[in-house]
Amino acid sequence: MSTGEGLGIHESDAPALCVLASGSSGNCAVLVVPKTEKFARRVILLDAGLSPARTGKLLHARGIRPDEVDEIVFTHLDSDHCHSGWPRAIRPGSWRATLRIHRMHMSRAERMGLLYTRCEPFDEGFCPAPNIDFGVEMLAHDDLGVATFRIRIDLEDSTSVTLGYATDLGRVTAGLIEHMGSVDVLAIESNYCPDMQLASSRPAFLKKRIMGGAGHLSNDESAYAAARMAPGEHLVLLHLSRECNSPETALHAHRHHGCAVTVSTQHEPTGWVCIRAGESRPTIRTRQVQGRLFQRPEATSTDP
Template identity: 40%
Template structure:
């Protein structure tokens, strides 16, 4: 997908982990040929066997700076080790918020991301589709119990409170318990631009205020 956007592994300077669930991170990625990036990981997610390979690893708890941006993390509850929500202050002046697998919309989340130019946030499931699915009750409870994922409605409420200035990118749609149509209907007529992502398709470039497109 990166290559479809003209990006090669050697061009990546930094990789920031939100959490270490297998659908978001695998240690073998550190061995990707030509990947010389620094992998930034919250102290809560540090494991002895997590970063086998050649990657440089930076363990953090608080905000830090890279060559291109200022990073402000917020650790939230998700499963056992939590998940990191990021606020990025870009060198060109743009502000990006990134939140996935957060489970619920807290005041800390809203305060941390309030007023960003572009907000990327999960819109994981439609509650009716989730309840009607053949998934085990334990899995449904894990997803919907406040430490798993945001429903479409919760994501929409988060957007309302965070008030992004220009664009919303909706992430992590469940293939079994959601559809782009369910998500899109909630944001119809919004004052901000809307992009719904697809895990099998690269997302178009989205400008962030006066910063260069990312």
């Protein structure tokens, strides 16, 4: 297991991701794309499920001020991805980020008071900067769905690197696997161990919601997806359930990937994971991965 490349200020000239927190008590990651001769520095939050104060504190420890955050991009607006404090926090002189919200989530954003801020809806994709491109694939999650992102960052030397970010996925679809294929760094949820889920004291409706194809991915489903997406450089596991998973169990399911693996947690940020061009590895269609893989044909052949 890797803990990333340093805990404090991001000093490398490579773009980098730090998961500040991930889990049902709040999800937030920060993506820093350093300044180059051609392009300005960009700081982008992926989800904002921590309070503005806590987010500010964690960013401060990484040398980032609130007014340096350019964008907050939401996968969806559940309270663990969009903290209720944000509508009031965004104002001149403090947080000034543009909020990026999928069009399907805009009526919910209006009810939450988010439209008083600078808010840009997106559909299939958007470019928050000339060198950064977000490709979007929507997946099933509760009623309104969840946005997953393939983020391409163009570098000074005309090459590019890619980050995949996917959490709160009802199930793995062929569209998702194609969307995330061969990214350099993949951050994907690995929410629960089915045995622990079934043995837990949670009510039956909650277990059904989580495991029913519109909730979260199990460790094996996540490993199945990640093996097919074949990240070249680094794999980051997101949104582990505290009650129904453990870092060791999640790592065990993901033991066959040929890249570094970082497990994010609810209470401690990961180190900086640099987004560098990884070794180009063939996806599962042309490569035999060792060990038993999760098979759920009905889940991969049917898009939501």
